[in-house]
Amino acid sequence: MVRPQIGTNPAFTELDTELYLDFVQGLFGLVSKLDSAARPLVEAEYTAFREREGRPIQTVDEAHERFGKLPIVAARHRIRHAIQTMNHTAVRTDLERRRAELLAALDRAETMGPGTLQYDPNWKIPEYATREIHRLRGGYVTDPLAGYFYHANTRQFYGGSNDYDEMHQAQVDKLPIPADGQVRRILEMGCASGQSATALKRRFPNAEVWAIDVGIPMLRYAHMRAVELGLEVHFKQALAEDTGFPPASFDLVYAYILFHELPLDIAERVCAEAARILRPGGLFLVLDFPTADTPMGRSRGIYGEILGDIDRRHNEEPYREDFTHSDFGAMLRRHFPKVEVINEGFGLPLRVATR
Ligand SMILES: C[S@@+](CC[C@H](N)C(=O)[O-])C[C@H]1O[C@@H](n2cnc3c(N)ncnc32)[C@H](O)[C@@H]1O
Numbered sequence: 327m328v329r330p331q332i333g334t335n336p337a338f339t340e341l342d343t344e345l346y347l348d349f350v351q352g353l354f355g356l357v358s359k360l361d362s363a364a365r366p367l368v369e370a371e372y373t374a375f376r377e378r379e380g381r382p383i384q385t386v387d388e389a390h391e392r393f394g395k396l397p398i399v400a401a402r403h404r405i406r407h408a409i410q411t412m413n414h415t416a417v418r419t420d421l422e423r424r425r426a427e428l429l430a431a432l433d434r435a436e437t438m439g440p441g442t443l444q445y446d447p448n449w450k451i452p453e454y455a456t457r458e459i460h461r462l463r464g465g466y467v468t469d470p471l472a473g474y475f476y477h478a479n480t481r482q483f484y485g486g487s488n489d490y491d492e493m494h495q496a497q498v499d500k501l502p503i504p505a506d507g508q509v510r511r512i513l514e515m516g517c518a519s520g521q522s523a524t525a526l527k528r529r530f531p532n533a534e535v536w537a538i539d540v541g542i543p544m545l546r547y548a549h550m551r552a553v554e555l556g557l558e559v560h561f562k563q564a565l566a567e568d569t570g571f572p573p574a575s576f577d578l579v580y581a582y583i584l585f586h587e588l589p590l591d592i593a594e595r596v597c598a599e600a601a602r603i604l605r606p607g608g609l610f611l612v613l614d615f616p617t618a619d620t621p622m623g624r625s626r627g628i629y630g631e632i633l634g635d636i637d638r639r640h641n642e643e644p645y646r647e648d649f650t651h652s653d654f655g656a657m658l659r660r661h662f663p664k665v666e667v668i669n670e671g672f673g674l675p676l677r678v679a680t681r
Pocket residue numbers: 455466467494515516517518519520521522523538539540541544564565566567581582583584587588592
């Protein structure tokens with residue numbers, strides 16, 4: 327028996343899984359509450375430390391050493407790790423029961439439209455992109471069911487408010503467009519389960535929408551989902567730093583939470599590639615974690631440093647701290663003549679780079 331789908335999320339077999347994941351979702355909310363309580367406490371301890379010692383904390387290891395043992399901080403870390411384990415285990419246990427059936431559904435959708443799917447199983451995936459991330463076993467590229475797992479896992483993270491891609495759609499609906507109003511071709515880089523890509527097609531029904539990803543499992547899942555939604559999106563296996571598209575062939579290029587998952591040298595190459603494939607006046611829109619050059623990044627504080635580092639270490643986010651400490655605005659300016667940051671309305675800073 328398969329349970330009815332909740333929104334557009336993968337369906338489960340057991341009511342128990344759904345109820346358990348509801349609980350897990352609630353626990354993600356609890357961690358936010360613990361963070362709200364712990365942050366001022368840690369900041370106050372840090373002020374006292376500076377007054378007492380006459381110096382700032384030197385390294386993030388020292389921050390963990392000084393403040394990580396405060397009971398609320400230690401509990402917060404343990405609960406966060408446990409929730410991620412609960413999330414992954416429940417999703418995997420349930421979906422694994424239907425592995426053959428889920429793979430068959432991906433196979434059936436391969437040649438279905440609207441939209442297309444292109445990938446090459448013999449393609450050599452760069453080493454940096456094969457690493458496990460968010461503790462998703464096999465990362466984005468190894469397990470053929472990774473797209474299902476990613477979508478089902480991130481549902482809890484979005485707190486139940488994204489079951490019909492409402493959050494992706496709300497973000498996409500607010501994105502700026504080129505000054506001349508022309509939006510004929512759009513590319514999403516690092517599309518994962520394809521939720522932004524389908525939102526882009528909904529907002530711009532007359533535009534040709536492309537979405538690329540390094541991971542075949544993600545592309546196959548995203549394509550199947552777009553087919554089920556009846557939305558014409560063209561999915562292609564390609565690297566964001568080497569897309570294979572002709573120069574000046576897009577009006578908009580969008581990257582949502584891709585950059586913090588890239589090594590900085592690759593991020594630089596992605597900016598160059600976006601500049602190459604955008605036409606003059608086209609926009610590169612990057613919605614991602616705050617970096618050191620943004621107001622949100624600057625107000626991160628010692629607690630933000632601790633959380634970022636714990637996420638890097640224990641949630642397998644290997645590149646995020648290099649990104650958050652970087653001057654991403656300067657990187658964009660090396661490739662685009664005009665770069666602005668929108669700090670309100672998206673929860674994260676939206677960088678708008680005009681070609
Ligand atoms: C956090 S997910 C992106 C979420 C997605 N943009 C959305 O709207 O929900 C990051 C994705 O980027 C992909 N990725 C990582 N490095 C890449 C690269 N160099 N080129 C293309 N895709 C990449 C991963 O496989 C993964 O699917």
